[in-house]
Amino acid sequence: MTRAPSAAQRRVIDGADPVTGRVRGTEAQLAALLRRGLVFRHPRPPHAYFLTPAGHRIREAADAAPADAAPADGPVADPAAGAGVFAARAGGADEAAGAGPARVREVHSAWQGLLELRRMTNADGAADRPCGWERAHLVRAAALALEAAGHRPADGRADGYRVRATPQPEAVAVYAPDARALADCAATLERAGWQPGEYTEPRTGTRYLLASPRRV
Incomplete structure (x- = not known):
């Protein structure tokens, strides 16, 4: 059985950036996590460390139970949302509403x-197409792209876009209030x-969109 990360290692994992998965810690901590396959070191300067899929699973495990109880077509919440960090809004009645300056700054960041x-x-090194993190978090990635461009997610008070998982690999479904909004989401x-x-x-x-991350 694989030994669980130490308390210090868990703090490094739990402190990872919720979007990029970048971690920071002492060289000894990062080296230990690297040996265990929980982080990888980027080959280009500044040679930052990022969580691997196994590292992400450990980070999300503690908060995954409430999310697992949600219906399959319900809003997909960021497992770290309860800790007060950024959560992409996929559109749903039980998501936090509001689009004030603080939220705009969070989304932009x-x-x-x-x-x-x-x-x-x-x-x-291309920034014009999705990366591995986005392919592993399709709903959150698509929702972030939409909200960052100024689209409004649906909530309990107003209609807007909704991003949902699908049975198809590497594809999400996107719904919008009308044909014009759907075309804008597609663009x-x-x-x-x-x-x-x-x-x-x-x-x-x-009518809805079926969207997949572009590979080339």
């Missing part, structure tokens, strides 16, 4: 951090490096 993660982790996702296509639900006739 998160988006800039994600662009930096793209530059650091895409093999060619935003395309600029952000996604490939959106418009479809119709057979039973309801509802």
